[in-house]
Amino acid sequence: MQVAGYIGYDLDPAAPPDVDHILLTRPMSVAAAVVRLLRCRGTWADDRQALDASAGFCAAPWTEAVIRIDGNVLPCCRNHYVYGSIERATLPEIWVSPAARSFRASVARGAFPNDACTQCYRKGKATTLASAFDSLLGQLWERYARASDAAGIALDGEMCERMAEFHAHVRSNVRGPAALSACRRALERTRLLETSLTIVEARFAVHKIGVIAQACLDFHSASPEPAIVATTRQANLVAICNARCVHCIGLYTGEIVRGEETGGRRIKRMNDTQSARALERADDMTSFFMNGSEFLLHPQWRAMTATLAATGVRLSVSTNGMLLDQRATAVLMQSGGPFEINFSFDGATKATVESIRVNVSYDRLVQNVRHFLQQLAAHRLNVPVCISMVLMRTNVAECAALVALVHDLRPDTRVDVHVSFELLETSPVEAYNRFFEQEWIDIAHPTARASLEAAAAEARRLHVRALYSGEDLADALARRAAAIAG
Numbered sequence: 001m002q003v004a005g006y007i008g009y010d011l012d013p014a015a016p017p018d019v020d021h022i023l024l025t026r027p028m029s030v031a032a033a034v035v036r037l038l039r040c041r042g043t044w045a046d047d048r049q050a051l052d053a054s055a056g057f058c059a060a061p062w063t064e065a066v067i068r069i070d071g072n073v074l075p076c077c078r079n080h081y082v083y084g085s086i087e088r089a090t091l092p093e094i095w096v097s098p099a100a101r102s103f104r105a106s107v108a109r110g111a112f113p114n115d116a117c118t119q120c121y122r123k124g125k126a127t128t129l130a131s132a133f134d135s136l137l138g139q140l141w142e143r144y145a146r147a148s149d150a151a152g153i154a155l156d157g158e159m160c161e162r163m164a165e166f167h168a169h170v171r172s173n174v175r176g177p178a179a180l181s182a183c184r185r186a187l188e189r190t191r192l193l194e195t196s197l198t199i200v201e202a203r204f205a206v207h208k209i210g211v212i213a214q215a216c217l218d219f220h221s222a223s224p225e226p227a228i229v230a231t232t233r234q235a236n237l238v239a240i241c242n243a244r245c246v247h248c249i250g251l252y253t254g255e256i257v258r259g260e261e262t263g264g265r266r267i268k269r270m271n272d273t274q275s276a277r278a279l280e281r282a283d284d285m286t287s288f289f290m291n292g293s294e295f296l297l298h299p300q301w302r303a304m305t306a307t308l309a310a311t312g313v314r315l316s317v318s319t320n321g322m323l324l325d326q327r328a329t330a331v332l333m334q335s336g337g338p339f340e341i342n343f344s345f346d347g348a349t350k351a352t353v354e355s356i357r358v359n360v361s362y363d364r365l366v367q368n369v370r371h372f373l374q375q376l377a378a379h380r381l382n383v384p385v386c387i388s389m390v391l392m393r394t395n396v397a398e399c400a401a402l403v404a405l406v407h408d409l410r411p412d413t414r415v416d417v418h419v420s421f422e423l424l425e426t427s428p429v430e431a432y433n434r435f436f437e438q439e440w441i442d443i444a445h446p447t448a449r450a451s452l453e454a455a456a457a458e459a460r461r462l463h464v465r466a467l468y469s470g471e472d473l474a475d476a477l478a479r480r481a482a483a484i485a486g
């Protein structure tokens with residue numbers, strides 16, 4: 001029995017491979033291609049691996065939906081297959097549309113519906129239950145445990161047991177009758193417990209655990225019409241941005257200035273009718289990622305935040321921090337809803353940050369983030385905060401300094417803030433690629449490696465969590481060193 005033990009959780013799902021995303025998607029000279037291939041050492045061996053997908057090789061068709069700014073609904077962020085459009089139908093209708101059913105049926109029998117799935121599966125990026133729900137289940141459980149504790153009520157012993165069994169199956173990603181029964185047992189218990197819980201907060205959390213159990217059950221049973229409508233959702237709400245970051249692909253396509261080009265028109269933000277539709281069946285949602293550009297530019301962001309918080313949905317936001325002033329911070333704090341947030345820094349000094357993140361004021365960014373973290377501490381909110389940096393030749397020397405800055409910004413170690421380093425994105429956009437060629441740096445490069453090793457040492461010294469592409473930074477460096485040596 002794991003009643004007492006089942007409280008903790010991992011915040012970070014398994015990291016995707018770090019050098020697997022480089023495809024030759026545009027014409028380039030042989031020399032440039034060779035350079036690019038050398039940079040992604042090791043990927044060809046992976047690419048030659050067998051491509052026999054098992055039945056149900058991806059959970060996304062049962063758990064996920066991406067709603068684009070033009071209203072099209074897609075299975076995930078790596079696939080442009082269209083289930084339908086919220087311009088013409090409701091989200092629940094689209095979820096069981098012939099196109100969605102056909103896509104699901106294909107994945108269920110282990111056949112790639114299209115080339116995007118083939119590539120995604122080949123790179124090990126297909127959605128797993130662990131990547132979708134591991135940290136979320138931990139957060140929901142913590143919410144239930146905290147609310148019960150605050151009310152002086154003991155945790156339900158049977159729920160603890162069922163949850164431990166269910167969560168273990170989610171983490172293992174193993175399919176089969178045992179996983180199916182674990183979902184059923186967890187679902188039964190959550191339904192029973194919900195009827196008896198009087199503390200709203202605890203009931204909410206248990207209810208959402210039940211939603212996840214049902215979504216997992218839909219996946220394990222390969223249901224063509226999953227009962228839960230897209231429990232993890234992303235909506236591309238805003239295309240424009242108030243910053244002009246030099247590594248933003250949208251800068252080179254003009255999207256962040258004039259809006260996204262689709263069907264011969266430019267769309268700057270999702271309209272109100274569609275953004276309301278993106279939240280349909282809000283009770284089915286467990287997490288919502290404000291995809292696209294600066295979410296705080298959407299006129300409805302406050303109302304949407306309130307709707308999500310009222311239904312216990314975890315809101316994920318990425319921001320450049322300029323609009324997250326004291327009033328905006330107060331709105332997020334008052335929502336009290338579970339959320340997670342990323343602040344893009346891309347450097348540790350005023351000169352570097354302002355040269356990369358054009359239109360961003362370093363002083364205001366630091367001031368806003370400091371205030372935000374202080375408010376998290378004051379409200380005792382357990383919100384994972386990420387301070388991110390995309391590695392470029394221009395900023396690579398500032399990795400350790402960013403760790404030190406994060407240490408300085410957090411009011412105390414109870415605030416869950418970490419640093420995350422990422423590589424530059426690749427893109428078929430020619431104008432962006434000229435920039436990419438100048439600025440690309442891989443972690444195997446001696447300068448990057450030395451800087452990241454210094455950052456890892458600083459992180460250890462200051463007790464700041466540092467990640468590289470979702471993986472512990474020190475582990476990632478060791479793994480990369482071993483790969484190169486091997």
Ligand code: SF4
Binds near residue numbers: 116117
């Ligand atoms: S295999 Fe990849 S591209 Fe296909 S649905 Fe799953 S996550 Fe999306």
